[in-house]
Amino acid sequence: MAPTKKERKTRSALHDVVTREYTVHLHKRVHGTAFKRRAPKAIKAITEFAQKSMGVKDVRISPGLNQAIWSRGIKSPPRRVRVRLDRKRNDDEGAKEKLYVLASVVEGVTNFKGLETVVVEAEE
Secondary structure, three states, rough: OOOOOOOOOOOOOOOOOOOOEEEEEEHHHOOOOOOOHHHHHHHHHHHHHHHHHOOOOEEOOOOOHHHHHHHHOOOOOOOEEHHHEEEEOOOOOOOOOOEEEEEOOOOOOOOOOOHHHHHHHHOO
């Protein structure tokens, strides 16, 4: 008998409206990049990180996070940044995806030693 194909159950992110906090190490992601491209590359790296970790293509960067990355200019974005990723439902009628991720900065973090990924409880 020929082996039958196993059906994989793909886990949908649709039911998982969740908020997590991550520390993103930007220094290793922009290392070796030309000075005038470092901050834009850091923003793209955060977007890519959010897509991989949350499983959603639609990532929106909050103005506060953008300002935190660009606070020291184009040449020297912060080495690490604490990011809160919010996976939310997309209520737009013509939306391609049913979920989106809102990336925002966690204020007040100065020391990144010992910080791990944290699931934040819903504040609604």
